[in-house]
Amino acid sequence: MTKIRDKLLIIGAKIKKITKVHHRECDEILLLAVSKRHSVAAIQTAYESGQTAFGENYVQELIEKAQALSNLAIDWHFIGPLQSNKTKQIAAVVSWVHTIDRFKIAQRLNDQRPEQMPPLNVCIQVNISGEASKSGVLPEQLPALAKQISQLPRLRLRGLMAIPAPENDFEKQRAIFAKVFALKESLDQCGYPLDTLSMGMSGDMEAAIAEGATIVRIGTAIFGVRES
Ligand SMILES: *Cc1c(COP(=O)(O)O)cnc(C)c1O
Numbered sequence: 001m002t003k004i005r006d007k008l009l010i011i012g013a014k015i016k017k018i019t020k021v022h023h024r025e026c027d028e029i030l031l032l033a034v035s036k037r038h039s040v041a042a043i044q045t046a047y048e049s050g051q052t053a054f055g056e057n058y059v060q061e062l063i064e065k066a067q068a069l070s071n072l073a074i075d076w077h078f079i080g081p082l083q084s085n086k087t088k089q090i091a092a093v094v095s096w097v098h099t100i101d102r103f104k105i106a107q108r109l110n111d112q113r114p115e116q117m118p119p120l121n122v123c124i125q126v127n128i129s130g131e132a133s134k135s136g137v138l139p140e141q142l143p144a145l146a147k148q149i150s151q152l153p154r155l156r157l158r159g160l161m162a163i164p165a166p167e168n169d170f171e172k173q174r175a176i177f178a179k180v181f182a183l184k185e186s187l188d189q190c191g192y193p194l195d196t197l198s199m200g201m202s203g204d205m206e207a208a209i210a211e212g213a214t215i216v217r218i219g220t221a222i223f224g225v226r227e228s
Helices: 002-021 039-049 059-068 083-089 103-112 139-150 170-191 206-211
Strands: 032-036 053-056 075-078 098-100 122-124 156-161 197-199 217-220
Touching: 002 032, 002 083, 002 206, 032 197, 039 059, 053 059, 059 075, 059 083, 059 156, 083 098, 098 103, 098 156, 103 122, 103 139, 103 156, 122 139, 122 197, 139 156, 139 170, 170 197, 170 206, 197 217
Parallel strands: 032 053, 032 217, 053 075, 075 098, 098 122, 122 156, 156 197
Antiparallel strands: none
16 A cells, blocks of 8 residues: 555656656646546555545446545545436535536536535536547537536636547657647636646546646556556
């Protein structure tokens, strides 16, 4: 279990170095520890090492872990596909949902967000690799969805999230993330100021940070390989 602490230190140092190389500020980047299919004990170890933001992909798994760890001040982020019959559970537990891809889901989260909780932070997931990915909205659908979401009082539209198709070449990774950054800029110009780009995983974190990521979602490099 000490391994998780070491890996967090290594990732932290790596982020620091990358931000220096690419002229970013280290404190602009949130490290989201993606703990899907890893144990409650592993999350607890990461938390004791100073990690407070955790991402999960599956509703049931997130709810169970959040219950088991309810004594810890964890910021839960939901980063998986969300069906409308699960929005209520999510709205009551998480600080962020990264994967909004239609208005109906946003509206339900808005209506179901408990009154005593702060507004829910959300990102629109954008389908940046076209055919290669089924999740997310197409770039041309972004302005209309951003407009609808920004009218929901219990949600705060923070930015965009993307999961590009796997790509090993650094420059090609960068080119895709640059497209996401450009989409954020064009929404800014439409009057939807966004401060978040959720992009970059264990294999493409540097390219994402180089192109403006503010949340990197890291699983394997912290917790090791997942059993499937
Ligand atoms: C699993 C997952 C991650 C983490 O991926 P790693 O390659 O393990 O770092 C990040 N984002 C999403 C949406 C995921 O499903």
